[in-house]
Amino acid sequence: MSDKIVILAETKDNQLRNVTFEAIGAAKQVKPDGETVGIVCGSGDMENQAQEMIYYGADRVITVSNEKLENYTSEGYTQAIMEIIEEESPSGIVMGHTAIGKDLTPKIASKLGAGLVSDVTEIRLENEQLSFTRPIYSGKAFERKTITSDILFFTIRPNNIPMLERDESRTGDIQPKDIEISDLRTIIKEVIRKTSEGVDMSEASVVVAGGRGVKSEEGFEPLYELAEVLGGAVGASRGACDAGYCDYSLQIGQTGKVITPDLYIACGISGAIQHLAGMSNSKVIVAINKDADSNIFNIADYGIVGDIFEVIPLLIEEIKKIRQ
Structure with a gap:
């Protein structure tokens, strides 16, 4: 298994969510000297999104463009991400603890037979032992967990793990990858969004x-x-x-x-x-x-x-x- 951390990116309105950059920061805390690899799924050209991940600390970004990935479905995204994870054999996977993250990561963890720590608010390294802090009982208490399985798999709560400084001088490989998405049981015909204003x-x-x-x-x-x-x-x-x-x-x-x-x-x-x-x-x-x-x-x-x-x-x- 390689010494690399995979970041599962999340987009909104064709822009990367800030929690994706925070996930890169979390990966650097866990493996400061390891390779950080981003995965961006969607449709159309995603080079700008991949480049932003590199500016925020990713070393390499894999993009998967497929019209069946235009809108999120757990089946479609799981197919795309699992193929890449099997090829990359990462030592860790990180994603934001968002609505999509809460739906997608348990499915991937189940397929990998890996443990999953969700809703992490703090990462500690003490005596060469990593621990992850997460709230329990509706935020009335906190627990610290360690991961003993081969893969460090966790999701982070937005606005808790600091992102790295954006650095436009950083360079990295952007690798488009074609993946066939088949046998989807759920097909999104139309998305109707409620009008919203201002900051997410x-x-x-x-x-x-x-x-x-x-x-x-x-x-x-x-x-x-x-x-x-x-x-x-x-x-x-x-x-x-x-x-x-x-x-x-x-x-x-x-x-x-x-x-x-x-x-x-x-x-x-x-x-x-x-x-x-x-x-x-x-x-x-x-x-x-x-x-x-x-x-x-x-x-x-x-x-x-x-x-x-x-x-x-x-x-x-x-x-x-x-x-x-």
């Missing part, structure tokens, strides 16, 4: 989230403005989604998205345990709520007791002054 919440460094205290769909407008001046994304509690104030695609929590931004601003959110499971590992938490007894203040680094419709405009005004 799962990778945003700043998230402004609203709860029932926002009171209406119109009440989210100041949150969008605050997120815009901060270069962040907007999220919501399940209560706000259930009330029809916003779409469920914004839901954060145990039954929604789990995020780890650098800054999380909770606006009118009480702090139900299900919601905390999705954001409690944020690096800095700011809570704005007029109820001083709200549970959200128990985990907040900074708390503002006040009406969000009075506080948020003041924050926006001050931030704009600072950035002038």
Whole structure:
């Protein structure tokens, strides 16, 4: 088995997701002197995506272009990736712990007969022993795991493993590969996307989230403005989604998205345990709520007791002054 780590890239709107670059950083932590090989699947020309992986630390990138890979299906991507893995015989595989990563990696691990550590937030090397930290019990505790099988196979939570600096002077081989994709039981005829604006919440460094205290769909407008001046994304509690104030695609929590931004601003959110499971590992938490007894203040680094419709405009005004 070669001393190389394979990175399973993920794209969105024909662009590589940041978690792909973070996966390269994770590979370099695990095997600083090993070869890092990227795999990019899709349709059309993927040379630009492959080149970006090289700029961020990949040594070599294999691209698989096939019209049957235009949209993700577990069968199609598994066929393409397994053929490459069998040829490369890597010592490790890394991918982002995203919706696609959670679906694809267990299938590949099963076919390889390998263990899989999912949702890794930290990698440690102590006394020449690698360990991987991951949250359990909805983020209320953490466990450290070691991998004893031949292949180091793990997924990383976005915004936790630092990516390497982008270096346009780096060079590496880009190898297009033709792979036949056959016998697909699932064929995607059409993809209808809901219109979304702004930064992808799962990778945003700043998230402004609203709860029932926002009171209406119109009440989210100041949150969008605050997120815009901060270069962040907007999220919501399940209560706000259930009330029809916003779409469920914004839901954060145990039954929604789990995020780890650098800054999380909770606006009118009480702090139900299900919601905390999705954001409690944020690096800095700011809570704005007029109820001083709200549970959200128990985990907040900074708390503002006040009406969000009075506080948020003041924050926006001050931030704009600072950035002038």
